[in-house]
Amino acid sequence: MNAVEVQGLSFAYKGSEREAISGVDLAISPGEFVVLMGPSGAGKSTFCLTLNGLIPNFKKGKYSGEVRVFGVPTKKHKVSDLARDIVLVFQDFETQIFSTNVELEVAFGPENFGVDPDEIGRRIHATLKRVRLDGFEARQPATLSGGQKQRLAIASALSIQPRIICMDEPTTDLDPIGKFDVFQVADELSREKNMTMLIVEHETEEALKADRIVLMRDGRIVAEGKARAILASPALLEECSVKPLEVAEFFASLGPGASLDGGELPLTVEEGLSAWERLGLAADRRRLDSLVSEKTRQQQAGYGDPVIEVRNLVHRYENGLEALRGVDLTIRRGEFVAVLGQNGSGKTTLVKHFNGLLAPTGGEVVVNARDTRATSMFELSKTVGYVFQNPDHQIFAQTVFDEVAYGPRLFGVPEGEVKARVVDALEAVGLTGSEEEDPFSLTKGQRQRVAVASVLAAKPEVIILDEPTTGLDYKEQESMMDLTKRLNEMGHTIIIVTHSMWVTAAYAHRAVVLKEGQVVMHGPVRDVFVREKELADVFLKPPQIVRFGARLGLPVLTVDELVACVGREEGARK
Amino acid sequence: MNLYLYLDKDTPIHRMDPRAKLFVLLFSFALPLLNQHPLWVAGAFAVILAYGAAARSLENLRRIRQILFFIFVFSTLVWTFFAKGTDVLIWRVSRQSILYGIGTGLKLDAMIIAGMVFLSTTKNEEISQGLILLGLPYPMAFAFSTALRLVPTFVGAGATIAQAQRSRGLDIDSGSFIERVRKYIPLLAPIFLTAIRSSDGLAMALEGKGFGASTKRTFYLRFKWTARETVVVGLFLALVLANTYLTLTGRTLIRGLMK
Structure with missing residues (x-):
């Protein structure tokens, strides 16, 4: 039976x-x-x-x-x-x-x-x-x-x-x-x-x-x-x-020409390594290096002055729990930062200080040269927008238009401009034409976008997204993250709190890793993700393609990067 | 944020049969209520504090201190003006009305503390089990303990929602009364929706784990009514009886208070 x-x-x-x-x-x-x-x-x-x-x-x-x-x-x-x-x-x-x-x-x-x-x-x-x-x-x-x-x-x-x-x-x-x-x-x-x-x-x-x-x-x-x-x-x-396995994706992208001697497509890092050897593949390290430095140059070209400065930040909750224990961090205009760490490591507590939802119990947070303790949340929310993890915690209006217009109206923006801002914000998130829809009838992915649009319409310089890809499928995740990338290129500073390693690898410029309320690793994503052992200590694991690259001595972050620098060795067998 | 009051400690009071804890709760509500004069109420207050101290549960006082303070000040003030006494001091304030005000403030705080000690020493499951042992049908007892359990959940969701809206520039604390009421609309819609969704989820989870599958449900927690329970409950009962006698003979009243 x-x-x-x-x-x-x-x-x-x-x-x-x-x-x-x-x-x-x-x-x-x-x-x-x-x-x-x-x-x-x-x-x-x-x-x-x-x-x-x-x-x-x-x-x-x-x-x-x-x-x-x-x-x-x-x-x-x-x-x-x-x-x-x-x-x-x-x-x-x-x-x-x-x-x-x-x-x-x-x-x-x-x-x-x-x-x-x-x-x-x-x-x-x-x-x-x-x-x-x-x-x-x-x-x-x-x-x-x-x-x-x-x-x-x-x-x-x-x-x-x-x-x-x-x-x-x-x-x-x-x-x-x-x-x-x-x-x-x-x-x-x-x-x-x-x-x-x-x-x-x-x-x-x-x-x-x-x-x-x-x-x-x-x-x-x-x-x-x-x-x-x-x-x-x-x-x-x-x-x-569904997001394919990255190693499989890589070998599939080599085309049918790179037939695997009739073997199966490799699925794991180990299988990938032996296929790499069998096929006699080699990477052009110089090409990768120039690719990386070009990418870095492009990213850094958009950076400006520090917009958020965190100095020796301590946060102790009322019940005595010390969620942050001396965090130092500077975020410059135009950066794209991912905050990583195990459940309960203090990620969300940290970013809630950036828009004044939480006040430091020790140290200080300075946003746009103003101490957050001396600035009202109303003022801070004009500079720093915060998209919560669950869009259902904030959506209340009967139409998408009213929902998105809520922030600008609160800030006293004239109605004519509100309209223009809503149109812009909905266009940015790809929801043009849904103005009159009931937000509750939309899918989770679309509601997430409405939540982003409603933050965008207030035109904050900095946008914080708490777990922006949770509960979305791969395509939705990709389009959500493409959206944040566009916003970053338009000049917004982006801070994401995430568990998703591939999202960090593919989109973020810099990673900040927290453990028990302290920053344990910090730097360009590429540099952080090669430290596989240390990441394992904080319950994180880099994406498959990064682990695969690391075994080959190639600091790649995405499948595309690896594809771009790979070739077959001259005279290699088959 | 942790909103449960329960303190996982190993004291004789924690280990008591939940029925005994329910009786003690009932009697410790009765004690302050029986008295009018603040000195007598203070006595009841002291009994409740002693019981709480024996259960090592008074640390929770810190968490409700603001409520206690507010209620005490508010009811003392209100009754100082609304109660009437023979020895008028100034305008509506009399010696008796002040005493009555203080007595009422103490009474309310004593009852809140009694409730706090009960919740600090009794798990939700024990409450429902105590109620069942006292004859309440299981579904009703379960509904009661679930309601208790959902309060912190909804308060937590409410706090998150308030944070989400404040992040969008909602300033709940300013403006006239009407304006402030209007500002709560963006909070209420998501709160109701979240509440409905999570009750739906809870109902599915319950059914899915066999809730109501068998008419003879067993209980993992087992309790025995021992001499200890009899002594503690007996002591409280004796106090209530003695106090009732003294009240009926008029010895705990404020002399000269006019109702």
């Missing part, structure tokens, strides 16, 4: 004409580890919700076809009954963790099924050990890091001892090592416990661990196959808005 059997499944949410998923067929065998990928709006989350019966039992709509979990049709069963066999772990760990300590969170599921308290105790012990949270029993979930919270969510699913676990984008908010941990645990469970795993994910490097990858688009399955086979088709992935 299959663990999951889906036949001709279609579903349209109540009040919507469009089918979120249409005609999906899929069978997953027990113990299989499947990763589901695809663009935003492909129907991945909807699909997950059908597996444990939340659709159609909790979320109503037009449902046809059938889903069976170990032979049991989900449509006719209560969600809570199905939980014996299948448990979902949701993307947003804040809403699904509701107990006051770690131990009780894990106990909640088994309690519902009337498991004996002694047995619950044993399960708590075993599952917390499994997700490496032993020793955290009495901790309050709120005090855990993002990665730990997500592992706790997994533990609280595991303790029910289901046969299937389905996770909907479990790693979105995690640092690279946190992502790795989640997949490590999933992999162990499927191998050692024969548990069936279905994970929705954007990260291709992690997906390599899976047995099978299923690609969805527009509510349909467009491709499925062995993980390696799917990942060896960069073009197909790109079509589904």
